[in-house]
Amino acid sequence: MIRILLLLTGLIGACQHLHREGPQSLVVSPDGSRRYFEMEGNSFILFDVGSFDMEVRQLFPQATEKELADAGMNKPVIAFHMQSLYMDTGEQRIIIEPAGFNDSAQNLHRMLKDEGIPLESIDAVIITHAHFDHIGASITPEGKAAFANATYYIQKTEWLHWLEAKGEPAFLREGFRNSLLPLQEHVNFVDGEQTIVAGIKAVASPGHSPGHMSIQIGERLFYSGDSILQAIQVQHPEWIASWNLREEKVLASRKNFLNRIAENQGWLIGTHFTAPIGAVTRNDQGYLWTALEAKSN
């Protein structure tokens, strides 16, 4: 695989500016679908397994036309990428979010194999919540665990909610029933804020779904799940998607998560972001997002 080296000057400049050590040795594949980096002694590959479009107006009904234009959202739709994180601690191989659905459900498997990482070598699969776009790669087309030797982790509240799925639309119920329910014997439940596996903690963030969790990796790397859908919501956490019915919880969880990142001088991976890695800082006005833009030389 040909890899393009990130312009190190940009990376170092960003780190100096923010006074925080972030992802090291970031390398981006030519097609932008893979980001390789090191952080706090662990190796990572962030896989962009596909994308789907969402209508901006439906997503951010609170935003004015000017605010949307200022944020660079001039088109009626915005791409939701699906970023799955692979982590190698030297002791364990972990997938955070087996993302994808329909045509993209198998993409993560193919990309891992391309990297010489057998699916059966994965020890842990961590799932932020049970919506279809976050769980499609959990399972094979034959209905078996895609990561046969892995323990799958999800919040107990989330699992119990989707077993019953009261009032939930059919397509969400089906996502759970098709991609997760058959894997019950592989699942370990997470209960609120706890260490999931060594070095990885759950940050409870209910709202987007009843048992949603975001993830803290080591001290200073964080993974959003859908507690933050797009980077603009770091600056505008009050912009709640029109289909998020548990608005107050979404906002409280989002602010709690953003605080946690800022207090730890942390870096965020946004599951659905286009430029998925960045720093979250806090000032008098609120929170700021600084993307770690990958540039090829």
Ligand SMILES: [Zn+2]
């Ligand atoms: Zn999602």
